[in-house]
Amino acid sequence: MTHTHNEPPPEHATRRAAKYLLAALFVGVAAFLLHRYIARMSWHDIRAALERIPRWHVLASIGATLVSWACLTAYDVFAVETVVPGGVSMRMKIFSGATTHAICNALGFHAITGTALRYRMLSTRGVGAADVARVVGLVGFAVALGFASVTAIALLLEPSIAHGWGRWPGVALVILFVVLLRWLAGKHDELTVGKFSTPVPSARSAGAQIAIGTLEMVAAIAVMYFLLPVDIAGSFLDFAPIYVGAILAGIISNTPGGIGAFEALTLAAFPQEQRATVLAALLAYRVIYGLGPFVLASLALGGFEVRRRRARGVA
Numbered sequence: 001m002t003h004t005h006n007e008p009p010p011e012h013a014t015r016r017a018a019k020y021l022l023a024a025l026f027v028g029v030a031a032f033l034l035h036r037y038i039a040r041m042s043w044h045d046i047r048a049a050l051e052r053i054p055r056w057h058v059l060a061s062i063g064a065t066l067v068s069w070a071c072l073t074a075y076d077v078f079a080v081e082t083v084v085p086g087g088v089s090m091r092m093k094i095f096s097g098a099t100t101h102a103i104c105n106a107l108g109f110h111a112i113t114g115t116a117l118r119y120r121m122l123s124t125r126g127v128g129a130a131d132v133a134r135v136v137g138l139v140g141f142a143v144a145l146g147f148a149s150v151t152a153i154a155l156l157l158e159p160s161i162a163h164g165w166g167r168w169p170g171v172a173l174v175i176l177f178v179v180l181l182r183w184l185a186g187k188h189d190e191l192t193v194g195k196f197s198t199p200v201p202s203a204r205s206a207g208a209q210i211a212i213g214t215l216e217m218v219a220a221i222a223v224m225y226f227l228l229p230v231d232i233a234g235s236f237l238d239f240a241p242i243y244v245g246a247i248l249a250g251i252i253s254n255t256p257g258g259i260g261a262f263e264a265l266t267l268a269a270f271p272q273e274q275r276a277t278v279l280a281a282l283l284a285y286r287v288i289y290g291l292g293p294f295v296l297a298s299l300a301l302g303g304f305e306v307r308r309r310r311a312r313g314v315a
Helices: 010-039 043-052 055-083 090-107 110-125 129-157 167-185 203-225 236-253 261-268 272-314
Strands: 190-193 196-199
Touching: 043 272, 055 090, 055 129, 055 196, 055 203, 055 272, 090 110, 090 272, 110 129, 110 272, 129 167, 129 196, 129 203, 129 236, 167 203, 203 236, 203 272, 236 261, 261 272
Parallel strands: none
Antiparallel strands: 190 196
């Protein structure tokens, strides 16, 4: 029997099934751990821990959130300018990037929601679907650079987190960054993978994005770190790998905003007697870093749609 054009090849179906199976496994393990941890907690202790978070820590967490979102928005500014140089105003690049990241962070499924949201906004400026896909790819690459840069710094500064051999992976990551920048400096202006091709940033632009990615990840970690007591969180370098690992678990789980897997892995990193306080910090983190930006971005997107419809009605 021959396969129709609409029917995916068997290897694609196998990879997709494996991906869904892995995600389901993560969700199942996360649900089991969360139930186990929360069942041993008192909601009175969690509420008391919330009330003990100092106000200035909350304000510092909000400030770190603003820094993180500003950096995430910068990814879109770089990506759009790389794909369609001069084709979109700075105002629209900032609006599209900030709105998309805030909504995607809460809803998850970045490849789908991020592409749809960016196309909804950038198409009003004449950007086609193929170019929006290129923008999404470059933004994802920039986010990956941010993860890699923070991981490299953590391994180089605190190799004990990898039981003594962490410095070597850190050095390897730095070497890969140098190779990447040298390749980009060699007059490469396009990358082709199979049938997909996309413009690539210059070495200077990529270097700037690595710096921005490092700042973004540090700020994102700080959002959660400020909400934990110092005697529980430990040093910033001790807490950083816990946060990065929890974020990666959330991404693999493919749940909206990584909810469940992020909380389960974070709670698992602390002893039982500290988990009520950690859960309180996680709840505050979800409100500050997730719900707050999501509500503001949704209102901004709603206003954009209203103005767009009115403009079309007038036309």
